[in-house]
Amino acid sequence: MTKNVKSKKFHNSCVVCTCRNVTLGEIVHAIKELGAKDLESIEKLTEAGNSCGSCKSPQHDVGEEKMELYISQILEKFVK
Ligand code: FES
Numbered sequence: 528m529t530k531n532v533k534s535k536k537f538h539n540s541c542v543v544c545t546c547r548n549v550t551l552g553e554i555v556h557a558i559k560e561l562g563a564k565d566l567e568s569i570e571k572l573t574e575a576g577n578s579c580g581s582c583k584s585p586q587h588d589v590g591e592e593k594m595e596l597y598i599s600q601i602l603e604k605f606v607k
Contacts, residue, residue, distance in 0.1 A: 535595075543596055546578035554598060558605045565606075569598055 539552030557563040557572040566583050570576045576598055581588040584599035 537596055541596065543594075543598060543601070544573075544575035544578075544582040546582070547574040547576075549573045549575035551596065551601065554601050555605060558602070565602065566598060569602070 537551050539550060539555070541551045543549055543551050543554055553573050554563075554569055554575060557569055561572050563569045563572050566576060576583045576587075579589070581590045582594055582598055584597045585593070588594055588597070
């Protein structure tokens with residue numbers, strides 16, 4: 528089950544991609560300041576998602592312990 532991102536506040540220092548140690552703040556920066564609009568551009572700019580891929584979306588998450596926040600959810604919120 529996916530948690531509702533809107534109902535929970537995440538700090539900018541929250542690590543979204545544990546493989547590459549990429550934070551929410553870095554991903555938001557890539558979207559707002561560097562013009563990232565999709566998973567591929569986030570991956571190129573921050574390296575988030577370019578290892579196991581579990582942080583990309585619930586569909587990509589193959590781990591037993593599911594992520595709290597996915598890059599796809601961040602994109603949904605910030606890319607209009
Ligand atoms: S958690 Fe992001 S690539 Fe593995």
